[in-house]
Amino acid sequence: MDFSLSEEQIMIQEAAREFAQNELLPGVIERDEAQRFPTEQVKRMGDLGFMGMMVDPEYGGSGLDTVSYALVMEELSKVDASASVVVSVNNSLVCWGLEAYGNEQQKQKYLKRLAMGEIIGAFCLSEPEAGSDATSQKTTALDKGDHYILNGTKNWITNGNSASVYIVMAQTDKDKGHKGINAFLVDKEMPGFEIGPKENKLGIRGSDTHSLNFNDVKVPKENRIGEDGFGFKFAMKTLAGGRIGIAAQALGIAAGAYELSKKYAKERKAFGTEIVNHQAIAFKLADMHTQIEAARFLVYKAAWDKDQGNNYDLSSAMAKLYASQVAMDTTIEAVQIHGGNGFVKDYHVERLMRDAKITQIYEGTSEIQKIVISRSITRD
């Protein structure tokens, strides 16, 4: 067993850390407040190769492993989870699915530009009445021979307005249940595709979340990903990898809050000494550190499983379940350690606390992760 990172992984981790400090930190509070998408920062992340990290260089990607991707997600999320979710969705839910299951023509047309960060993508599964219950898709895709006609609504779509290409799951044959669902590549310009209002969110406020409407959108048959009826499996397989990205995001949020808290506890004085010298604070830091390290092992193990070609449904669900809980617990304690200062925006921890909550909800709630885990461990 080897717990050390390779030289290349350390280099990438350092590059992400430096980028986060130099280019994400300035303005992060203002972007959160104004709900402003980090357009310039996303462009820069494209230049650095962060938008298509695991994609083969033949298709414009960085050709890195999943562990490197998790390291980058962790570093970016320590500072700005609104920016890191753009990275996660583009890498895991869009580029990965397209590279694994798209055909050559689709890869040439979409993957290269997505992987280089020239354009960004979105993944559209959730609906007003199909969040956790993802098989109950109401959006329809009627087969009209050489094209499909899409009708319906998608909800809470990350990169909703900033994306150029959308992977959309829709029901083609209701009688077949989940086996009648297909996944489509939908261009923003397709007539009948309409972007709904932006959501005003608790956290990750710099990210761009919208509902989407499809009104008789004509999608060419060549834009379907995989065989007829593969859409639900496509979504599930893609989400299993996505959960590694979100688990790493949760880990980063927790680690960011912990680092700020440790620094603050060494500076802030009360009762004649730095507060780190009070056991009430030191023990909080001890708990945070231990839980973050445990979350880190689960996240890296899930990423390693994926890199080894092992099944990672179970490990990614466990990583997301645990890391998101640690993110929530740690950020609440971080605000507590900061006291009154923790409650105001300048100290960052209140934002991290707000950002942590979504990691227990998107890409499968914690309750859904428990379904995946329990089914997996009781199968035989």
Ligand code: CAA
């Ligand atoms: N890989 C391959 N196939 C899978 C799979 C996986 N990981 N998980 C399930 N499947 C297959 C099953 O084998 C089954 O196929 P067969 O009938 O051929 O055996 C089929 O999918 C249906 O599976 P279930 O019977 O288990 O379906 P279910 O209705 O019980 O639901 C679920 C399973 C795990 C609860 C699923 O609905 C789920 O994951 N729900 C949560 C959805 C989710 O994560 N949404 C997040 C939205 S995306 C987002 O948040 C992105 C963002 O913007 C950040």
